[in-house]
Structures are given as structure tokens and as C-alpha cells.
């Protein structure tokens with residue numbers, strides 16, 4: 001195991017291709033986009049990986065200053081993205097991932113706590129995060145970081 005420190009730093013535009021790669025690699029079984037593909041197949045010649053990776057582009061366009069990456073010896077090991085709704089004082093974590101090789105070491109928790117600190121510093125009063133019912137890790141990790149369950153959502157889709 002590599003004992004070099006894992007540092008969390010601000011996102012840089014040059015990180016984007018690697019964040020897209022980590023996203024596709026990490027979200028395999030837990031992405032709603034993949035569930036849509038399982039149910040309805042591929043449409044518009046764009047698969048779930050292309051759509052899911054695009055979510056990260058959207059995050060950095062919406063709030064680049066709220067994107068943070070975890071790095072070990074120059075290698076990206078994970079990231080967290082944040083959106084800020086300043087009018088309503090609400091922050092949200094739309095995406096979070098840690099590469100398989102670095103999981104279970106507390107990095108996901110560190111990224112979440114970093115995001116919470118950032119939202120607090122930015123004056124947010126509420127922080128939100130969601131997870132799929134099938135994501136057992138999220139349902140363990142988020143409450144253990146202080147998040148409380150407030151509601152459940154069901155996703156529907158119709159092929160047109």
C-alpha cells in the first residue's frame with residue numbers, strides 16, 4: 001500500500017479529463033444513468049458513461065470553486081463537487097467518487113467533511129446530498145457524516 005499523503009486541493013481545469021474517467025469507472029453500479037440504459041438501451045448513440053461524465057462538466061461550469069480533488073503524488077484519487085444556492089443558503093453535493101484502489105481509507109469521508117466546511121465558509125445554512133437506495137455505502141457514510149434523512153424519491157422514466 002502507498003503511504004504517501006492524500007491531499008485535498010482545489011480543482012484545476014486540467015483535472016477534468018481525469019475526473020470524467022474516475023466518474024465512469026466509479027459509478028458503474030450506482031448511477032441512475034446506467035439504470036436507464038439497462039431498462040431502455042442506448043439512445044442518441046450516447047451511452048450512460050458519456051451522460052454521467054457530462055454531469056462533472058456541468059458541475060464545474062456551475063461552480064468550479066466548489067470542486068475539490070484528492071491527490072496522491074500527483075495522481076487523482078477522488079473528488080467532490082458542490083453547488084451553491086446563495087439566495088436560499090443551500091449547498092448540495094451532486095457528485096463524489098473515490099477510485100477503487102483508495103476506498104475504505106476514509107477519503108470519501110474527508111472529501112465530504114471538506115465540502116461541508118466549504119459550504120459553511122460560503123455562508124450556506126443547509127447542506128444536501130442524495131444517494132440511490134441501492135447504494136449501501138452512501139446510506140452508511142452520509143448519516144455518519146452528520147446528514148439526516150429527510151425524504152425518499154422514486155425515479156420514473158418513459159421511453160418516447
Ligand SMILES: CC(C)(COP(=O)(O)OP(=O)(O)OC[C@H]1O[C@@H](n2cnc3c(N)ncnc32)[C@H](O)[C@@H]1OP(=O)(O)O)[C@@H](O)C(=O)NCCC(=O)NCCS
Nearest residue numbers: 026096097098103104105106107108109131136137138140
Ligand atoms: C462512496 C465513496 C465515495 C466512498 O469512498 P471511500 O473513500 O471508500 O469512503 P470512506 O472510506 O470514507 O467510508 C466508507 C464507509 O462505508 C463503509 N462501507 C463500505 N462498504 C459498505 C457497504 N457495502 N455497506 C455499508 N457500508 C459500507 C465503510 O466501512 C466506511 O464506513 P466507516 O468509516 O464507518 O467504517 C466510494 O465508495 C465511491 O466512489 N463509490 C462509487 C461512487 C458513489 O457511489 N458515489 C456517491 C454517489 S451518492
